[in-house]
Amino acid sequence: MPERGRTVEGRQGRRPGIPDATVARLPVYLRVLSGLAESGVATVSSEVLAGSAGVGPAKLRKDLSHLGSYGTRGVGYDVDFLVYQISRVLGLTQHYSVVIVGVGNLGHALAGYGGFSTRGFRVVALLDVDHARTGEQIAGLAVRHVDELEAVIEEHDVQIGVIATPAVAAQDVCDRLVAAGVTSVLNFAPVVLSVPEEVDVRKVDLSIELQILAFHEQRKALSALANDEATA
Amino acid sequence: MPERGRTVEGRQGRRPGIPDATVARLPVYLRVLSGLAESGVATVSSEVLAGSAGVGPAKLRKDLSHLGSYGTRGVGYDVDFLVYQISRVLGLTQHYSVVIVGVGNLGHALAGYGGFSTRGFRVVALLDVDHARTGEQIAGLAVRHVDELEAVIEEHDVQIGVIATPAVAAQDVCDRLVAAGVTSVLNFAPVVLSVPEEVDVRKVDLSIELQILAFHEQRKALSALANDEATA
DNA sequence: ACCGCTTTGTGCACGGGTTCACAAGCGCGT
DNA sequence: ACGCGCTTGTGAACCCGTGCACAAAGCGGT
Numbered sequence: 312m313p314e315r316g317r318t319v320e321g322r323q324g325r326r327p328g329i330p331d332a333t334v335a336r337l338p339v340y341l342r343v344l345s346g347l348a349e350s351g352v353a354t355v356s357s358e359v360l361a362g363s364a365g366v367g368p369a370k371l372r373k374d375l376s377h378l379g380s381y382g383t384r385g386v387g388y389d390v391d392f393l394v395y396q397i398s399r400v401l402g403l404t405q406h407y408s409v410v411i412v413g414v415g416n417l418g419h420a421l422a423g424y425g426g427f428s429t430r431g432f433r434v435v436a437l438l439d440v441d442h443a444r445t446g447e448q449i450a451g452l453a454v455r456h457v458d459e460l461e462a463v464i465e466e467h468d469v470q471i472g473v474i475a476t477p478a479v480a481a482q483d484v485c486d487r488l489v490a491a492g493v494t495s496v497l498n499f500a501p502v503v504l505s506v507p508e509e510v511d512v513r514k515v516d517l518s519i520e521l522q523i524l525a526f527h528e529q530r531k532a533l534s535a536l537a538n539d540e541a542t543a
Numbered sequence: 544m545p546e547r548g549r550t551v552e553g554r555q556g557r558r559p560g561i562p563d564a565t566v567a568r569l570p571v572y573l574r575v576l577s578g579l580a581e582s583g584v585a586t587v588s589s590e591v592l593a594g595s596a597g598v599g600p601a602k603l604r605k606d607l608s609h610l611g612s613y614g615t616r617g618v619g620y621d622v623d624f625l626v627y628q629i630s631r632v633l634g635l636t637q638h639y640s641v642v643i644v645g646v647g648n649l650g651h652a653l654a655g656y657g658g659f660s661t662r663g664f665r666v667v668a669l670l671d672v673d674h675a676r677t678g679e680q681i682a683g684l685a686v687r688h689v690d691e692l693e694a695v696i697e698e699h700d701v702q703i704g705v706i707a708t709p710a711v712a713a714q715d716v717c718d719r720l721v722a723a724g725v726t727s728v729l730n731f732a733p734v735v736l737s738v739p740e741e742v743d744v745r746k747v748d749l750s751i752e753l754q755i756l757a758f759h760e761q762r763k764a765l766s767a768l769a770n771d772e773a774t775a
Numbered sequence: 776a777c778c779g780c781t782t783t784g785t786g787c788a789c790g791g792g793t794t795c796a797c798a799a800g801c802g803c804g805t
Numbered sequence: 806a807c808g809c810g811c812t813t814g815t816g817a818a819c820c821c822g823t824g825c826a827c828a829a830a831g832c833g834g835t
Contacts, residue, residue: 332822338754342733356782365735369824376784384783384830401754402761409753420652426733426750431757470760471753494763495756497749501574501658503597511759513752517729518658520745521641521703522570522633524727525663527743528702529634531726564792588812601794608814616813617801 329400333374339364340371341397348390356387406431408469410493412484413476414439414447414454417499421475422449435467440480457484464491471495478502561632565606571596572603573629580622588619638663640701642725644716645708646671646679646686649731653707654681667699672712689716696723703727710734 343363347355361371375382375393378400382388398404409427411418414437421427422437437449438457447454455463463469472488474481474496481500488496489510496512498504501519504512575595579587593603607614607625610632614620630636641664643650653659654669669681670689679686687695695701704720706713706728713732720728721742728744730736733751736744 330822334755334758335751337758338748338751339735341754342750343735358782363735365737367824369826370822372782372784373823380784382783383832385781385832387782400758402757402764403754405757405761407757407760416652416655420648421749423648424749426748427753430750430754432753471756495760497752497756503571503575503595505597509763511756513756515747515749515752516570516658517653517656517747518574518662519567519570520729520747521659521664522573522635522662523567524703524729524743524745525634525637525639526566526569526632528639528727529637531741532634562792590812599794601796602792604812604814605793612814614813615801616799617803617811619812 329377333377337397344394354387403431407471408435408467409471410436410469411473412438418475436463461491473497475499561609565609569629576626586619635663639703640667640699641703642668642701643705644670650707668695692719693723705729707731
């Protein structure tokens with residue numbers, strides 16, 4: 312995401328446009344709300360919902376205000392209605408076809424991950440370069456060779472590609488995905504992908520997360536050391 | 544991370560303190576620089592480095608300026624020196640012990656993930672509740688029962704815990720990790736963990752990433768639709 | 776019908792992050 | 806030794822996001 316503050320609106324300023332920071336939190340709210348709905352809870356206050364989502368009540372209310380004035384004063388928000396509204400705004404009322412490229416350890420895990428199918432995402436194919444792996448059945452899906460990438464994407468009208476290949480192969484795979492019509496990419500390979508303007512890329516990098524933790528860990532260690540010296 | 548703009552400094556304002564946004568990018572720079580170093584490149588300009596890291600040159604320079612005035616004007620940055628400095632700032636010159644809890648699909652993948660060991664992180668134990676899995680060898684490590692959690696953490700002085708359990712178990716595991724002395728947690732379970740102030744938590748949630756992509760995907764579809772209507 | 780309690784929705788101020796643009800500084804060629 | 810070109814480092818303006826505090830508004834009891 313280079314330089315886009317809020318997501319652009321269709322043409323002339325109909326919708327206010329939802330801030331990216333808010334969009335990133337909506338799935339969290341959605342998950343909490345889904346849980347509440349299953350527990351039979353009918354309404355929630357911003358305070359309770361915010362608590363469960365790990366944010367402040369003011370932030371939550373501002374987030375929700377961006378998608379309309381749902382919720383009644385003095386009462387709270389109707390859980391079912393809010394679930395529907397957030398789903399609609401996030402575009403989860405439609406179905407998306409997903410292809411996973413790279414069936415190593417990580418790709419294997421992703422194929423079996425339940426979180427994909429639960430919200431309208433359907434994994435239509437698993438692809439790998441290794442002929443030894445093709446044909447293998449994973450989570451009810453046969454692994455196919457990466458040569459079939461373009462055919463699979465066209466056949467199922469795939470919009471989202473997940474890259475779980477080694478770093479060196481990632482850019483090539485990405486180029487092929489984009490050329491075949493994929494417009495959103497979720498990248499697990501530790502490289503910065505270059506894509507045309509209109510394609511969205513999100514990156515998940517375990518190594519980076521760990522290094523950030525290491526930084527804070529070191530900071531805590533140093534600060535403890537300083538305290539020890541101060542009390543000595 | 545509730546409300547901390549930049550990371551606090553030890554006691555009285557010795558160090559400037561590095562912004563969180565910068566810390567999050569340093570690992571990316573580090574990876575690119577490591578690659579350059581292996582290719583035998585001696586120096587880089589901010590422009591080239593920024594290009595490879597997917598950021599603007601100005602941002603990169605400001606980021607690097609936070610950790611000192613390395614780099615010579617008119618020339619660029621010395622690759623090896625910068626690798627060392629970033630490693631030092633991130634705390635990667637020390638070693639960290641990591642324990643992975645939950646050896647399902649994801650935990651399995653994490654155990655085999657190379658990115659852990661490459662930067663000073665050592666996985667010292669794999670834990671699971673399922674007795675059927677204990678004893679299994681994964682990536683040269685035996686799976687042990689989660690009852691041994693406290694013993695393992697004390698024995699190896701573990702600082703970082705990785706949670707790859709189902710959602711319902713995550714908070715319990717987290718509490719036990721924290722009680723046993725872990726101060727940093729990397730959470731893959733789709734729940735918001737509550738931890739004491741001094742513990743850092745980072746969350747990786749595949750489902751959320753997908754939903755964010757879905758939002759943008761929908762946005763693009765709508766905008767295309769609007770264009771079609773406009774030209775019709 | 777009205778009053779008071781509760782909770783939403785939001786105007787406003789504050790702070791961090793990003794970007795621009797330029798001055799400061801270093802090396803090289805002459 | 807000196808100036809020219811290149812690149813860093815940073816001051817300042819701008820923008821997004823956050824949090825506070827309060828006004829607007831619904832509900833229930835009297």
